[in-house]
Amino acid sequence: MEQTEDAKLLETATHPKRAIYILGAEDYGVPVELKRGHQKVQIDTPMCLNAASAGSIVMYDRHLKERAARA
Secondary structure, X not given: OOOOXXXXXXXXXXXXXXXXXXXXXXXXXXXXXXXXOOOOEEOXXXXXXXXXXXXXXXXXXXXXXXXXXXX
């Protein structure tokens, strides 16, 4: 999860069946070499979120989307 020009908004992003989620450090983000070739997701919010809060929101979004897909 990172705020970059090519990041998808969480509302429209899809979660792969198998995924590893990398949260950027609060002071300098995700290293460039880890961002290359991977989907980037950002949360549309007017405020800054710490890494734990952002990770929790993304995992909850994943849960909701998986639940909706099963319904």
